Amino acid sequence: MKSKWLSGPYVIWMVLFTLIPLGIVFYFAFTDGAGQFTLANIQRLGAYLPILLRSAWMSIFSSILCLLIGYPVAYCMSKASPTRQKIYYMLIMLPMCLSFLLRTMAWVSLLEDTGIINNALRSLGLSPLPLIRNTGAVILGMVYNYLPFMIMPLYTVLIKIDRRLIEAAQDLGCNQVQVFTKVILPLSVPGIVSGITMVFVPAVSTFYISQKLGSPGAVLIGDVIESQFKGAYNPNLGAAMSLILMALIFLCVGLMNHFSGTDDEEGVATL
Amino acid sequence: MAKELIRLTNLTMTFEDGETILKGINLYINDHEFLTLLGPSGCGKTTTLRMIGGFLTPTSGEILFDGQRINELPPHKRKINTVFQRYALFPHLDVYDNIAFGLRLAKLSEREIDERVMEMLDIVSLKGFENRKVTSLSGGQQQRVAIARALVNRPKVLLLDEPLGALDLRLRKDMQNELKRIQQAMGITFIYVTHDQEEALTMSDTIVVMDKGHIQQIGRPEDIYNEPKNAFVADFIGESNILDGIMRQDLLVEFFGRQFPCIDKGFARDEPVDVVIRPEDIDIVPADDGHLCGTVTAITFKGVHYDIIVDFKGFKWLIQSTDYQEVGSYIGIRLNPEDIHVMKKSEYSGMFGDYSSYSAEYDEIAEGGEDEE
Numbered sequence: 001m002k003s004k005w006l007s008g009p010y011v012i013w014m015v016l017f018t019l020i021p022l023g024i025v026f027y028f029a030f031t032d033g034a035g036q037f038t039l040a041n042i043q044r045l046g047a048y049l050p051i052l053l054r055s056a057w058m059s060i061f062s063s064i065l066c067l068l069i070g071y072p073v074a075y076c077m078s079k080a081s082p083t084r085q086k087i088y089y090m091l092i093m094l095p096m097c098l099s100f101l102l103r104t105m106a107w108v109s110l111l112e113d114t115g116i117i118n119n120a121l122r123s124l125g126l127s128p129l130p131l132i133r134n135t136g137a138v139i140l141g142m143v144y145n146y147l148p149f150m151i152m153p154l155y156t157v158l159i160k161i162d163r164r165l166i167e168a169a170q171d172l173g174c175n176q177v178q179v180f181t182k183v184i185l186p187l188s189v190p191g192i193v194s195g196i197t198m199v200f201v202p203a204v205s206t207f208y209i210s211q212k213l214g215s216p217g218a219v220l221i222g223d224v225i226e227s228q229f230k231g232a233y234n235p236n237l238g239a240a241m242s243l244i245l246m247a248l249i250f251l252c253v254g255l256m257n258h259f260s261g262t263d264d265e266e267g268v269a270t271l
Numbered sequence: 272m273a274k275e276l277i278r279l280t281n282l283t284m285t286f287e288d289g290e291t292i293l294k295g296i297n298l299y300i301n302d303h304e305f306l307t308l309l310g311p312s313g314c315g316k317t318t319t320l321r322m323i324g325g326f327l328t329p330t331s332g333e334i335l336f337d338g339q340r341i342n343e344l345p346p347h348k349r350k351i352n353t354v355f356q357r358y359a360l361f362p363h364l365d366v367y368d369n370i371a372f373g374l375r376l377a378k379l380s381e382r383e384i385d386e387r388v389m390e391m392l393d394i395v396s397l398k399g400f401e402n403r404k405v406t407s408l409s410g411g412q413q414q415r416v417a418i419a420r421a422l423v424n425r426p427k428v429l430l431l432d433e434p435l436g437a438l439d440l441r442l443r444k445d446m447q448n449e450l451k452r453i454q455q456a457m458g459i460t461f462i463y464v465t466h467d468q469e470e471a472l473t474m475s476d477t478i479v480v481m482d483k484g485h486i487q488q489i490g491r492p493e494d495i496y497n498e499p500k501n502a503f504v505a506d507f508i509g510e511s512n513i514l515d516g517i518m519r520q521d522l523l524v525e526f527f528g529r530q531f532p533c534i535d536k537g538f539a540r541d542e543p544v545d546v547v548i549r550p551e552d553i554d555i556v557p558a559d560d561g562h563l564c565g566t567v568t569a570i571t572f573k574g575v576h577y578d579i580i581v582d583f584k585g586f587k588w589l590i591q592s593t594d595y596q597e598v599g600s601y602i603g604i605r606l607n608p609e610d611i612h613v614m615k616k617s618e619y620s621g622m623f624g625d626y627s628s629y630s631a632e633y634d635e636i637a638e639g640g641e642d643e644e
Contacts, residue, residue, distance in 0.1 A: 162359060164355050164356070164357070164359035165359050165361060167324075167326055167346070167353075167355065167359070168353070168355055168359040168360075168361070169361075169372075170325075170326075170345065170346040170347050171324060171325075171346050171347070171351075171352055171353045171355075171421075172347075172352065172372050172373035172376060172420070172421075172424065173347045173373050173376040173377060173424070174347055174376060175345075175347055178376065182372075182376075183361060186363045187361075187362070187363055189363075
């Protein structure tokens with residue numbers, strides 16, 4: 001029973017830096033500036049519903065894009081020779097080694113009206129394109145930043161699929177396409193779920209990407225929360241927003257896990 | 272006359288790393304036959320099976336199925352199904368859907384699928400398990416699902432790749448009987464791969480003994496056991512004392528400086544040969560009556576019999592007897608002509624059949640590599 005003390009440091013860490021701060025968020029969300037209990041913060045959130053929905057659909061869209069781009073990559077990676085797998089893995093992780101802020105800034109200098117792409121177009125005598133300050137640019141930023149989070153869990157699941165299962169499927173009459181749809185795809189569902197979760201959760205609460213790449217009017221919920229703390233000095237409203245966002249994320253993740261049926265191991269082996 | 276179904280001609284396999292696993296396999300397999308490929312790890316038995324299944328393409332040679340060349344035919348177009356090592360059941364499907372997998376691909380009506388799956392569940396004694404997750408089944412149950420999943424497609428040939436390797440001894444014996452029963456009831460050709468000689472002897476119509484990419488011997492279990500072709504087969508199938516001898520003339524062999532009548536002939540005069548004497552064929556007699564005399568150096572109780580190690584002029588024999596012998600006692604043995612089996616010399620001569628390094632665990636087959644490719 002001594003072993004439970006081994007997790008002690010983390011328990012202390014979690015209490016200090018997760019549970020207590022969460023309690024503070026709760027406290028702020030349900031009080032006003034004077035510390036009196038109020039539901040006003042929650043009631044005011046209705047006005048921000050369009051922004052929340054906008055954040056949600058953009059993150060969902062980015063997650064789907066990441067899945068469509070990431071799945072084939074992860075699949076090819078899992079089929080490559082072990083040496084190549086290591087190289088691909090490194091290449092995919094490489095952008096993650098650079099600062100998130102730096103990567104987003106790099107996109108700004110690529111896409112802005114006097115940026116690298118538009119300057120190149122101009123020097124070729126073509127008219128510049130509106131590449132920045134629109135929804136497309138924000139989604140591009142999200143996909144670019146979070147794509148590795150999609151590929152990694154997919155890759156991890158795909159390399160674990162027993163080669164014999166694929167042979168068994170062929171043996172029972174599957175052609176190449178059927179092997180994929182009837183065995184590989186269903187078995188990679190856990191990877192798809194965790195990939196979508198790992199893209200969706202940070203994307204829905206992101207704030208920097210939309211500030212740098214999005215149009216000034218079309219802010220995301222993350223930006224609004226940030227501005228409540230840094231600009232509007234209304235931490236109570238910001239806390240309420242964070243709380244609702246958190247609840248929504250829990251709901252989404254919970255729903256996804258429920259429908260992917262990752263609740264196995266029932267029944268006991270007999271004989 | 273049984274009808275020939277599969278023929279392998281000069282089959283060789285060299286892998287990308289340059290290792291040659293098969294060196295010219297010639298074999299024909301009859302319809303309704305239970306044929307076992309038997310050999311140690313790395314002998315090429317699994318490679319042969321995978322070629323018949325379509326998972327490997329031979330480097331050279333031909334695979335004929337019903338007279339048609341099928342070297343390059345992909346697995347899903349062959350009338351052959353496989354029971355894989357460690358079953359390879361689909362973890363995302365329940366027992367019913369695993370068994371129905373092949374039938375659904377064949378686009379049968381749901382009614383017919385249901386009939387056939389239920390029939391199969393009955394045959395493998397898994398009625399009532401339809402909706403169980405395969406991950407919740409015991410090894411023996413998973414094994415039977417794997418067999419049902421393959422047989423439900425009514426293949427012409429069923430390939431079985433060490434299917435009982437992961438089961439405990441008792442279950443293995445039960446499954447051996449069950450497999451034999453299913454094979455006879457359904458009249459399907461079984462090609463069975465194993466390294467377990469007892470399993471091969473129990474179940475097979477024909478045994479193919481393989482080693483180092485070559486077929487060493489093909490024959491009925493009795494023939495393989497009683498008339499092994501070389502020292503490898505004699506040692507791999509059962510226990511054998513293998514001695515150097517000289518064939519003085521037909522029906523007369525000399526070893527340990529003494530001539531024995533035997534039942535073998537067709538050797539050159541004074542040809543050096545390997546002599547096999549099975550431990551259970553040797554009769555122990557008082558020293559005065561023996562053809563040969565030696566000293567008991569060890570005795571181990573094995574249940575049905577004792578394993579007795581006897582030193583004859585420095586060469587140690589294994590003798591199996593139900594009678595206890597004192598260690599250190601001086602005993603004689605008698606050999607009847609039919610107890611002596613004479614083999615031609617081979618590359619395996621001198622490698623097997625001496626019990627000087629006898630340990631009581633000799634029959635625990637020391638096979639680590641079940642993942643043999």
